[in-house]
Amino acid sequence: MNVISMFPPPGTTIDGWSVVREIGNGGFAVVYLVEKHGRRCALKLARHRDSSGDDKQTHARTLRELSALLLLDHPNIVKHRGYGYSEQGNVYLALEYVEGWTLAEWAERKHPTVQEVLQVFDKISAALSYMHGRGVLHRDLKLSNVLIRKSDGEPVIIDFSCASYSLAEELTDWGLPPGTDRFRAPEQFAWLREHKAEQRAKYAFRVADEIFAVGAMLYELLTDPRPTEVQARVTLNSTVMKPPPARALNVRVPEALNDLVDCILSRDPAKRPVDSEALRRELGELLAYSSAEFLRPVHPPSEQRKPEAPGPVRPAVEVPNSPDALERGPVRTGMGLLAGVATLISLVVAGGFLLTRGEPTEPGAPTVAGAPSPQSPPYSAPRTSSAPAMSPPSPPPVLLTGQVTAAPKEGSTVKTTPSPEVPPQGRQLRGRTKAAVAADCATMTLVAALAAGCPSAQIRPEAFTCPAGAEESMREDLRWKVNQSFNLTLNARHGPEDVVWFTAGADVVGVVPKGVLSVQNAFAPPGTHFYGKAYYLSDRMGRSEGPALVIRYDRVKLPGQDERPVCFVVEAPSEGYSDGRVKAFNSGGGYVVDRWP
Template identity: 80%
Template structure:
């Protein structure tokens, strides 16, 4: 990215604003902390990129952001404080300075209860309902674009650089509006596929897209104890595979909240709340009739505690004798099997399978009930007073295992009775008896294999490539069956490293630099492959034949969206230890129409 303007530095002045330091650096602007007349603000200076080819459009985008903010005045939306031009001609916006944490940082440091998370989203929906009534769409809602103010715990929506409003001039040449792919509604990708040949077609962004983004943000906080980490995650908007229900990944998620999140993330926009005010009313209903389980931290604080860089984080195992108590880490094979048992919850209870045609619809999860809330909650509900925040910690250490608590082998998960007064407008939901699926989900991998539980196999099942993936590979990607590509199998490690792979773990591969020209034409360097690792147990510990199989089912070319594929890598791994295999991190795989 080349910038053709000179930006201010600490101590310099822009239109009377004294620059203190840089706060952030994005694709279209650089943000500085500035001070004028004793008042601190955030100065957002537009930057022009050579790739855009039009400096005037860069300025027009910034002025459109200003116009959107001029239409808004809400306590949970960042406020504007003027605009102007720097001495080098770059347009700038002066904005309210929010001293706070991003929503992801707040979740890790505050260890909020379920109720506190809902209170934050209730206020966000209030702000969005107001925004939409004024004809403004944010179009880039995500965890980093919401700040929790340190002084009073209020959530503030920031960064309107992708925003649009009624009758605004369209500045985007692409079919889809600007935004972040992970939080896009699935109908955007479906539209893109259907209109790929129409170069001037534009997707009409709707309130339903905004509601999906809110649901994706809520799902992230409920299922991921470390949302600030860069790691492979389930796709929330894939048209090929549904993400597991929130409760399948975290048994602390109340059943009624799990159902609401599933409806907000529905593939069918008509099944989502009709607008953000309707979503706010549903959240308010949960808050009004919430039970003790809503006062439990969403994740055990011990799972969110920052560790020393030298420590290797292992899957936590819950002590069933202490319901609702923090989990404790264990090392060795027991920790590994606990993580793999948590994986079984994803596969069995979450319904995470590939579709052979139309995407499957979410089903009511058959999982164990949440543990009872502790008698003394870890943190009090969010109020107007400043929240008690955890001390600032070192940067997070990437997790090597799933952070879902798994009961000890042979233990029984206790259930919490339903609230005496069910939410109005919802049918009372009884607690289902533990089924075979739930029993399998609580077992360790060894016990699950012995019991013949579905989804517990380390060997990948035979499959025929789905028709939509075949069409994408043939028509869009121009791939052919048996075509070979070279990959770095796990993008988190170097291509020359020896890497340990765990059965069932998510794997993100990447095409390295220096690949042959014929591969570079269809999978250029930087192309990412998303899949899962499996073992061929009969070949473990032997030098002949592959022991590791990675099935990649999605691909993302640079600058493009994820697409379904069928691509398999078989690696000749010689080392086997504690349920893992070690493999050289560079390898070749093949486009397949079936396996084996």
């Protein structure tokens, strides 16, 4: 039974706690700001009672979260304040109320320096070292699960609803543990492919997975000036190749930090720091240096100002248009994905990115590094052998037009310390065998596939299982049924009546527009966002006849709620196809599925 309708409005009480307002809403529980005897807490109320036949076992998960927190007492980990039961019988967990920003909000509002970011991650790593030493794994580390307290600037790790500890009962029936796909280590997806036919097989989550999540968080803050925005981003956990080096997307990232992040995000878990304490020591070594590049904001504050009016969703793949644009970070102009593809390929050639047909080696991405600095710390991350670096020629200054002027960011006290920029240099990359590349092409984005020399067949989707937790999420949280249909605008950047070119292999954000049928409102109301990837089919598949655009949406966000994994497919007749792009009407109906067709 879904008891969300039973949750009390502000002003009512839960076991003596007076509800002030709702402050969080997830798949397992709803979180309220509450008061009792003048003391404020965050009260986490399980979505179901113990006896309500809940497949997600939200009651048991809340009690397991309590058990995990009882093992911990650290200044950078949220503290428990007790537990009890609501009048309806739902278990609740009272937690320390942390008034602060999420890590993403903090990065945008405070314009932290590289050193300040490292200080935060040093404390996060110390908290993880303490946590792991007591046998607790968080399993859902991400930017929204770390708060920066406003009063003292301390980071606090929150939301242990996915956590586990030594000898804890396993509550997940599906192969992968609960968590957020973007921050999963690539070996989880490799394991899933190998064991997809084994219904009872379960992935053994390890410290190496947790360390990868820390690296993914750090990468996001270093490469994205506005990490709170809903947008398509570079894939971090492809099993085929690494994301572009952080310094390739933001030249302000010091070379030594770039190398450390590259090490943490290695496809091979054995090449990451061996544990969270080793990671803390790596970060501490970088903190010992105070050269100018460590003392300036990670991103120019002007890049982090919010536009006065909501802008369009950014392109699916963000790459610099030219070497001089690296200082400005990822491109956000409306030049289109094809221009980005051409630019990436030109940068790949200029940087010496070479694929060979020799013996297979670990897949990776070119490492970008600047000229050595006399004050750079002696970090020695594993690197592949390389040919002499080739520096791209310096182009003339480029004047960007059509930029939005916004009001200055309030509350910023960070001063920028200017220092000369060092142009990045490319390094050679050893490739994979032709057979290995062909086998993995289907898992790559279009840009990555083009750079790797993949055949055009990668634009056709392969049959595969739905994302982790999608079946439970659709059945329990969303109340969706297989073959249920919804209407939506396929690409939120364009109007519902437009004919739009979709880039095969690129990410797509769809939205439910106003005026949809009322019967749909209970399941996918206006404002619901769908996140997925576009494909092109030159033959019949499923419900489509002839050439078709196929969009697989694997995440959904209802208004006022958290993202949830889903399996939702749209097939639309093709109006044309050219150079990796397919044209189709921007409105269409899709279907809920339990497996990708």
